[in-house]
Structures are given as structure tokens and as C-alpha cells.
Amino acid sequence: MSRARSVAALAALVLFGTAMALAQSAPTDAELRAESDALFRRMLVKPNDLDAAFRFSEIETQLGDYEAAIGALERMLFYNPNLPRVKLELGLLYFRLHSYEMARSYFDAAIASPNTPQDVRDQVAKFLAAIDRGVSDNQFSVFAQIGVRHQSNANAGPDSQVVRALGQDAVLSSQFKRTPDWNAFGIVTAHHFYDFDNQRGDGWESDLTSYYAQQFKVHRLDLGLVELATGPRIALGAGTGMSIHPYVLGNYVTLGGRPYLGVLGAGVSTRFQLPWGVTLDPGVEYRARDYRNSKDYVNATQQNGHQIIGSITGSGPLPILAGLSWQSRLSVSKSTASYQPYAYDDYTAEFALPYAFTAPAFAQTERAWTVSPFLGFSFTPYAEPDPIVDPSITRLDRQWRAGATLDMVFFENFGFALQVQYLRTLSTVxxxxxxxxxxxxxxxxxxxxxxxxxxxxxxxxxxxxxxxxxxxxxxxxxxxxxxxxxxxxxxxxxxxxxxxxxxxxxxxxxxxxxxxxxxxxxxxxxxxxxxxxxxxxxxxxxxxxx
CATH class of the missing domain: 2.40.160.90 (Porin)
Structure with a gap:
């Protein structure tokens, strides 16, 4: 994990603000600066006013003046050394400034007291692990998952065998109607970051994703995928947590055990670290898609074309409950095709609420478990009617999906995940x-x-x-x-x-x-x-x- 990414991922663990601050409209920089100046004058008169010092540190963090925030928090420790949460926030601020040894010293101090709350200890453990990764020029992480999945409608077939063909009612072959199935699947993702060691957090970032699913019955749906994206990540200003990541990508897809799709493309994303631990990643991506025909997909090449995707992802903590956070993604894409009825636009919104909680005693682990309910919606209008289906009807898909994932850790980085998802697709005019x-x-x-x-x-x-x-x-x-x-x-x-x-x-x-x-x-x-x-x-x- 890169230093910039470490900051983006781990800053969400600490809240600079309160629920009331989120509920109100965000103040302007000028208003924050005026409040900061008033608090500074208050601290000159009464330097042991810890509430004023903490609020001053909070505002300076929002304004990006981490050094001023650090000074205020360190003065708080001078008057009361037994403040583990203040030490935690000092560690985070030094972490964001890439001063890892100072960050480590404050993190260690935060957990030295036997009275330190468990949630602070859990957060410190994650930061210390990130520091160990951050001080290495070559940072490498791998995620792997294997499992089985049941699908009540594996082939996304219609409920009825009566369908439209050439503008008339027709009877669909039984092999294409709604079919339940099981599959066994495996996922491996790898992330590598080579640090340029220029004290800014610049480096070269690469991500590899591989996936394979083997159906038990409908083998024409056996799916394999491998994708690689690589490019530099450049910090935008020291200590801001902002960075830009241009990259190139390529992937290869098999379907039914035969070559199906090859993709070459490029994109650029920008990461913004906002107040209250919020991270935003807007980006745009281009993909050139080259399909291959096979015995099961004889007209696949009619989908050849280009795809442009614009998206923004976001995440952050929710102060209403310890361990609760949010994740969201909005995307808009335009896909062309050599056969125009296969061209479409897509508008997608996804939202999740991960909640991390203490694992039950039988798990015998100090790692948290996470339950994450999620909801998504896609609106997909196609370019024009398909005369093979009906020359007067233009396809329009609306897809709702909802579910929940439970991640259960039992030993170190080993555990189980359970996911339940309901997906409903409506094609209407x-x-x-x-x-x-x-x-x-x-x-x-x-x-x-x-x-x-x-x-x-x-x-x-x-x-x-x-x-x-x-x-x-x-x-x-x-x-x-x-x-x-x-x-x-x-x-x-x-x-x-x-x-x-x-x-x-x-x-x-x-x-x-x-x-x-x-x-x-x-x-x-x-x-x-x-x-x-x-x-x-x-x-x-x-x-x-x-």
C-alpha cells in the first residue's frame, strides 16, 4: 500500500469533528480562520484551556495547517499527559506528514497506558502496520478468496419462455430460460507500490486482479478474468493527502472456456483527503474492447467498440456509531458497438454501510468482524431497437441490487465471508x-x-x-x-x-x-x-x- 493510499485509507479511522459539525452546513475557510484566530487569542490568555486547544487543532487540520494542529495538541499533553486519543491524533498528523518515526512514537505512547480504550488500540495497530509498510521502498499486498456461490438465475434468463423475436412472440429454447446453478470461484488481487523516496509520497503503483468461476451446470457461463493497471502516483502538495494517478490497463476475459474479450485502455484518477476523514476519488477511463466469437457466442464481435467511464468513489466514517462508515460510487459510461443496437449508456449508483465490531469470543481473534449492507441501482438505455428482437422496441434496463456481506476473521489474516445479494433486472419501454x-x-x-x-x-x-x-x-x-x-x-x-x-x-x-x-x-x-x-x-x- 502506498503512503498516499495509507493516509487515505487510515485517515477515515479518526474523526476530526462531531456529529453536530456534520449536521451543519460546512463553514467557509474565512469563517474557520476567524474562529481559529479567536481560539489562538484565548489560548494565549489561558494556555491550559484544553477544549480551546482541541478545537483550534481541529480547525487547523481542516485548513491543512498540520504543524499548527500538532503544536496545539502537544501543548495539551504538556498540561495533561494522560490523553491517549490526543496521542492517537498526533500520530495521525505526523503520519500524514510522512514523519513515520514521530508518528510511531505517539502511537506507541497512545497504547502504553493500561486505561487506553480498546478502539484506540485497534486503530493504532492498523497505523503501525501501515508504517511498517510505508518505510519500505517496495510495498506489496495480496488478497485471496475462494468460495462457492448459489445463483437462483445464473444465466439471467426470463421467467417465461415466450419472448420477442423479429417483432413477434416466439418460444425460447429451454436451455436459455431461467436456470439456477452453483459455481466455485476464486479471486486474487495484488497491489504493488514502488516509493520514489522523495519525501512527497510519489511512486509507481500497480494493481493485478484475477478471477475465475466454474459453473456446476451451465458451463457456457464459466468466467475467467485477468486485469493489470499500472502507472505513477504523484502527490499534489506536501502533506495534503491529495494525489493524481494516470495509468494504462489491459485485461483478458474468457467465457465458456474460450477467449471472449480483450481490453486495452488508460485512465486517470485523483484522490482528495477531506476533513472528517472523508476520501474522494474522481476519475475517467477509456477502454477499447475487442470481442471474439465462439460456438456459444457466435455474434460477440458485434459488441466491438469503445467505452468511456467517468466515476467518483467516496468513503468516510459516520460518527453516529463507533465502527460505522460509509462507501459510495457513482459512475456514468458510454459504450459504442459495431452493431448499433448493442451500444448503450449506463448510470450506476452504489452505497454501502460497513460496520466493524468486536469478534465473538469463539473466533479467538482480536481482529474486528465487519458486516456491510449495500444497495445499488443501474439505469441502462440502449441506442436503438434490435430488429432481431423487435424493430419497434428500444431496450431499457433497470437493475436493483441489495444485500449484505459478513467478513469473519478467525486467525491473523484468514477468515470467511458470507454474502447474500438480491438482484432484479427490469427491461421496459x-x-x-x-x-x-x-x-x-x-x-x-x-x-x-x-x-x-x-x-x-x-x-x-x-x-x-x-x-x-x-x-x-x-x-x-x-x-x-x-x-x-x-x-x-x-x-x-x-x-x-x-x-x-x-x-x-x-x-x-x-x-x-x-x-x-x-x-x-x-x-x-x-x-x-x-x-x-x-x-x-x-x-x-x-x-x-x-
Whole structure:
């Protein structure tokens, strides 16, 4: 692990601030400087005011003046030497200045007292290990994991064998329908950093990732991957914790035991170490993707193209509970393809809440266990319809995933991990339009109109219909495709509190004055409404896809 990375990873262990500070809007540098000056004058008058000294140190740390923060904390120890948390923070500040021996002395002092809290001891142990790595020019770390995984839908197949092909309903071969399976997998990652030893934290950083998964039944999904990324990491200012990392990368993927994908690319990322232990890593990456056809994937080369990815990852502690932190990633990508229907954009958001806690007694380890619930969402619109599937429908995927991981350490760096994940992918097309109805409301007759939306999932042959603002009511519900029909649908919607029900029947059609819009390009139909107090209605709707 590099010195810069050590700082970024370990600074998240110490909080400079309180929950109230996070809850308020962040003060400006000018406001912080004014408060710092006032505190400095207070310390001149009353040098043993430890609260003022600690707040002064906190502000100077936020402003990046680590030397001033160190001076304030060391004065606190002069008046009260038995402050292990102050010694811990002094160790961190010297660590960020790459003064490792001074950092080590304060870390050792922080754990010398028998009254030092266990959480401080745990944090110090991680810093001391990082110092041992940081003083070496060649820093090397390896992570390895093996396991078994069960997938309720290993091949991401549809629930029904009725699918779209050439714009019509077709029966999918049974080998491609939803199939559960197990696999055995292995992961090995290696990180190397060569320190240029220029006291700035500059060096050369390389990461190697390898993965292989062997399916028990669906062997066309056996997956192998190896990827290498390498490039310099350059510090941006001494002691700031900021750095820039340009790199080149390449990877090789096998699928079904045969060559599937080769990638060459390059990217650049920047690391920012913010107050309160927050780390942000924005970056951009380019990949040239070269696919290979095989007997299981005869049209893989139609995906050949370029990919540009912009992302930002972040992490930091949450002061509401000791051991709780957050991690997040936002990304936007654009992927081209030689066969245009395979081109797509992707928008992804991921969030996790790792919580480190004391391992149970039976584990017989001083290392913490970690449970990490996570949530993710991806929105993936494709470039244009695929005529092989349906010439009138452009694919749009929405994927939700949620789960939790439990990392259990039993001895040194050896342990077990348990992960449970639920993933749901919806491929839909949204039709928008209007609904208009004749209303009879307890004898009164009038016309009302509202907006109409139908989010259609052709694979599941259902639609999620919303009619909003129709005579002060909004209706929602599911419509189902008619049995044996590719274009008829019907269903019942309800309005919730007003207790009105809307029975709807409709169909897809081309439309237009010369019937020139694509097949399934539009929809229309009729509906009837019933409700309490002699409420009746009947009307029509029409909508089209973008």
C-alpha cells in the first residue's frame, strides 16, 4: 500500500469533528480562520484551556495547517499527559506528514497506558502496520478468496419462455430460460507500490486482479478474468493527502472456456483527503474492447467498440456509531458497438454501510468482524431497437441490487465471508399520453382529463399503468397481455383513498395518417370507472413511446 493510499485509507479511522459539525452546513475557510484566530487569542490568555486547544487543532487540520494542529495538541499533553486519543491524533498528523518515526512514537505512547480504550488500540495497530509498510521502498499486498456461490438465475434468463423475436412472440429454447446453478470461484488481487523516496509520497503503483468461476451446470457461463493497471502516483502538495494517478490497463476475459474479450485502455484518477476523514476519488477511463466469437457466442464481435467511464468513489466514517462508515460510487459510461443496437449508456449508483465490531469470543481473534449492507441501482438505455428482437422496441434496463456481506476473521489474516445479494433486472419501454373521460358524479355530468403512463415489460408481458389527475383522482395498477395475443392487454386500476376503480382494455398499434410509425410504437383503448356515491365514468386513452 502506498503512503498516499495509507493516509487515505487510515485517515477515515479518526474523526476530526462531531456529529453536530456534520449536521451543519460546512463553514467557509474565512469563517474557520476567524474562529481559529479567536481560539489562538484565548489560548494565549489561558494556555491550559484544553477544549480551546482541541478545537483550534481541529480547525487547523481542516485548513491543512498540520504543524499548527500538532503544536496545539502537544501543548495539551504538556498540561495533561494522560490523553491517549490526543496521542492517537498526533500520530495521525505526523503520519500524514510522512514523519513515520514521530508518528510511531505517539502511537506507541497512545497504547502504553493500561486505561487506553480498546478502539484506540485497534486503530493504532492498523497505523503501525501501515508504517511498517510505508518505510519500505517496495510495498506489496495480496488478497485471496475462494468460495462457492448459489445463483437462483445464473444465466439471467426470463421467467417465461415466450419472448420477442423479429417483432413477434416466439418460444425460447429451454436451455436459455431461467436456470439456477452453483459455481466455485476464486479471486486474487495484488497491489504493488514502488516509493520514489522523495519525501512527497510519489511512486509507481500497480494493481493485478484475477478471477475465475466454474459453473456446476451451465458451463457456457464459466468466467475467467485477468486485469493489470499500472502507472505513477504523484502527490499534489506536501502533506495534503491529495494525489493524481494516470495509468494504462489491459485485461483478458474468457467465457465458456474460450477467449471472449480483450481490453486495452488508460485512465486517470485523483484522490482528495477531506476533513472528517472523508476520501474522494474522481476519475475517467477509456477502454477499447475487442470481442471474439465462439460456438456459444457466435455474434460477440458485434459488441466491438469503445467505452468511456467517468466515476467518483467516496468513503468516510459516520460518527453516529463507533465502527460505522460509509462507501459510495457513482459512475456514468458510454459504450459504442459495431452493431448499433448493442451500444448503450449506463448510470450506476452504489452505497454501502460497513460496520466493524468486536469478534465473538469463539473466533479467538482480536481482529474486528465487519458486516456491510449495500444497495445499488443501474439505469441502462440502449441506442436503438434490435430488429432481431423487435424493430419497434428500444431496450431499457433497470437493475436493483441489495444485500449484505459478513467478513469473519478467525486467525491473523484468514477468515470467511458470507454474502447474500438480491438482484432484479427490469427491461421496459415507457409509453406516455393522455386519458379523457365522460364523468357522472352523483347526477352531475362533465368531462375530465389526465395523464397516462404505461411502463411495459415485454418479457413478463405486463404493464405498470398510471393515470394521474383524472377528476382529482390518480389510478394505478398492473395490466396483463391477453393469452395468446401479442398486442392486447387489460387490467383493473384503483385510486386508493377515493375508492374508485378503473377497468381498462387496450392494444398496441402503428398509427399515424399512413400507418408509418413502428409496430408497437403506439397504444390506445378504452376504460370505465365506478365509485361510491353514484360515481361513473367512461373514456379513452392514447399513448406512444419516445
Amino acid at each position: 415507457t409509453y406516455t399520453g393522455h386519458a379523457i373521460a365522460n364523468i357522472s358524479n352523483n347526477g352531475a355530468q362533465y368531462i375530465a382529463a389526465g395523464t397516462f403512463t404505461n411502463q411495459v415489460n415485454f418479457a413478463q408481458r405486463i404493464g405498470m399503468v398510471q393515470i394521474a389527475g383524472l377528476d382529482t383522482s390518480s389510478y394505478g395498477g398492473v395490466v396483463n397481455f391477453a393469452q395468446g395475443s401479442p398486442n392486447l392487454f387489460s387490467g383493473v386500476l384503483n385510486s386508493g383513498p377515493s375508492n374508485r376503480f378503473l377497468t381498462l382494455s387496450g392494444q398496441f398499434f402503428q398509427g399515424g395518417s399512413t400507418n408509418t410509425t413502428p409496430l408497437f410504437g403506439e397504444m390506445g383503448g378504452n376504460f370505465s370507472i365506478t365509485g361510491p356515491n353514484n360515481y361513473l365514468g367512461s373514456g379513452v386513452f392514447a399513448a406512444r413511446k419516445p
